[in-house]
Amino acid sequence: MAAAGWRGRWCREARASLAAFLLGASVSALPAALGSPSALLGSPGLRGRTAIALHAAGVNAALLLLYPRPLYKIAVRACFLGFAFGCGLLLSAGRSAWRHFGWYMCSLSLFHYSEYLVTAINNPRSLSLDSFLLNHSFEYNLAALSSWVEFTLEKILFPELKQITWLSTVGLLMVIFGDCLRKAAMLTAGSNFNHIVQNEKSDTHTLVTSGVYGWFRHPSYVGWFYWSIGTQVLLCNPICVVGYALASWRFFRERIEEEEITLIHFFGEEYLEYKRKVPSGLPFIKGVKVEL
Numbered sequence: 467m468a469a470a471g472w473r474g475r476w477c478r479e480a481r482a483s484l485a486a487f488l489l490g491a492s493v494s495a496l497p498a499a500l501g502s503p504s505a506l507l508g509s510p511g512l513r514g515r516t517a518i519a520l521h522a523a524g525v526n527a528a529l530l531l532l533y534p535r536p537l538y539k540i541a542v543r544a545c546f547l548g549f550a551f552g553c554g555l556l557l558s559a560g561r562s563a564w565r566h567f568g569w570y571m572c573s574l575s576l577f578h579y580s581e582y583l584v585t586a587i588n589n590p591r592s593l594s595l596d597s598f599l600l601n602h603s604f605e606y607n608l609a610a611l612s613s614w615v616e617f618t619l620e621k622i623l624f625p626e627l628k629q630i631t632w633l634s635t636v637g638l639l640m641v642i643f644g645d646c647l648r649k650a651a652m653l654t655a656g657s658n659f660n661h662i663v664q665n666e667k668s669d670t671h672t673l674v675t676s677g678v679y680g681w682f683r684h685p686s687y688v689g690w691f692y693w694s695i696g697t698q699v700l701l702c703n704p705i706c707v708v709g710y711a712l713a714s715w716r717f718f719r720e721r722i723e724e725e726e727i728t729l730i731h732f733f734g735e736e737y738l739e740y741k742r743k744v745p746s747g748l749p750f751i752k753g754v755k756v757e758l
Contacts, residue, residue: 479540479593480586482533486541487579489528490548493521494555522549543598544582550575563621566634570700573641574610577693581661584649589657597661609713613698613706620703630702640696648689650678659686663725667732675740682747683740684725687718691748719751726754 496517529541550571557568578598585597601607621628652659654677657670664671678685694714698706729737738756746753 479537479590480583482537482541483544483579483582483586486529486544487548487551489525490545490550491552491555492525493518493549493552496521497556497559525549539595540582543595543600544579547575547579547598551579563625563628566628566631566700566702567617569634569638570697573638573645573693573697573700577645580645580649584652585659585661588652588655588659591657592660592662599661605713609706609710612709613701613703616703616706617701628702633702634700637696637698637700637702640692640699644689644691644693644696646689647678648686648693651685651689654678655686663721663728665728671732673729673733673736673740675744680744683744683753684718684722684746684748687722688747691715691718715748715751718748722746722748722751723754730754730756 496514500513500517525545526542529538529545533541554568554571554573554575557564557571560568578600581599582593582597586593617628655674658672658674682688691714694710695707698710726737726741741753741756
C-alpha cells in the first residue's frame, strides 16, 4: 500500500515536472512559428522579444491553471529550466559569439532538471524542491555568477578567446561524460542515493559496490567534479577553470571524508575492504584515514 502511494507520488510529480520542462523548452520552436531565423536570441528585435515575453507569460498562466499550488512550485521550476534549455538551443543554432554560451545553458539546465527527475525515479521518499539543486549553496551560486561575468567581460575584451570551437567541444564532452557518470551513479545506487549525507542508517540502506561503484567509490562526485570543470572549458573561461578545479577539489575532499566516516560507521569492515580495493576516483583524494 505504501509502495503504491510512493509510486503514485512519483508519477504525479515527475510527470508534472517533465510536462513543464518540455513546455518551457518549446520556446525553441518560436523561430518556426514566426518564420524567423533560428538564431532568434542572437538579434531578436522587437518582434522576437515580444514573442519570447508572451511565451513565458502564457506558459506560466497555463501552469497556474493546470496545477494546484504544491505541484505548481515543482512545475514552475522545471519550466524555468526547460525555458533556459530552449533558449540555449536557440543560441546554439546561431553563429554568434554566444553560440557556446548556448551549449552551456543547455548543459546547466539539463543537469539541474535531471537531478530532480532521477531522484523522482530512484528515491521518491527523499524528493523535494531542493532536489533541483537550484539553491545548492551561496558559494555554488556565486561560482555560477562569476563564470557568467568572466565570459561576458572576456567576450568584450578578447572576443577571439570565445571562438575556440575545438576547446569548447572538449568542454562539452567533459560535461556530457560527467553528467552521464553522475546519473549512472544515482541510478545504480537506487534508493541508497541521497543529496544529503545521512547520519542514520535506514533498514534498506546497503553498500553498493557494483556498476560504476566498481570503478570509483564516489562516482557521483567524480561526475560532478568533471562536469563543473567542463562547463568552464566549454565557455573558454581560463580563470574559472582554475577556480572551479580548486574549489571543487576542496569541496569534494571534505565531503568524501565526512561521508566515509558515516559509511565506516554503517558498514564497518565491509566498507574498509571496499575502500582498500577501489579508488575514490578524484585526483589526490584518498578519503578518510583510518588508524588501525
